[in-house]
Amino acid sequence: MRLALTPIFVAVFLMFAGASFAMDKENTLYIDLKDGRVVIEMRPDLAPAHVAQIKKLAREGKYDGVVFHRVIDGFMAQTGDPQGTGSGGMGELLKAEFSKEPHARGVVSMARTSDPNSARSQFFIVFKDSNFLDGQYTVWGKVTSGMEFVDKIKKGAPGSGAVTAPADKMIKVQVAADAK
Secondary structure, rough: OOHHHHHHHHHHHHHHHHOEEEEEEHHEEEEEEEEEEEEEEEEEOOOHHHHHHHHHHHHHHOOOOEEEEEEEOOOOOOOOOOOOOOOOOOOOOOOOOOOOOOOOOEEEEEOOOOOOOOOOOOOOEEEOOOOHHOOOOOOEEEEEEOHHHHHHOOOOOOOOOOOHHHEOOOOOOEEEHHHH
16 A cells, blocks of 8 residues: 555655746746847845846836946856946836845846945846855846856956947846746
8 A cells, every 4th residue: 555655645746846846937037148048036035126126127128138238257247237338227226135145156136336225227147156245236136047148248358347349238138927
């Protein structure tokens, strides 16, 4: 009898385990780049206001066509400024939502000025672990697939990371729940 129940138990376990690992489409962001799609798991548990603003801007199409204006080889790729200079932004100013989440490879975090409460629309994706950023920038997501495409983003000048034209851009940005 015990052996007969084992396959049933395993089947039920796998059914529920699969459901718990299903993608939360409302909190998944797609960024289409020239080389492929980047999938980001957004973390409203860490930064609810930041995730809400990212989703709002994505749903309004505000990120579509925006360039990666600052890309430092071995560090990070920054985007989200509609002017493409690093000095602009969209949306409301956001209060910092710092957490203990580490800036590991693929983490997505908000860019800001020296004022911790100055984030708006600019964000960056780290190429490698960058623990010196921990607790100083709002982490709102992590790349779950497509990091190889992030690695191919055109790098900027050594030091400043300023990217000369033509810079790589986010072709289309959408919340997975809205994807067509």
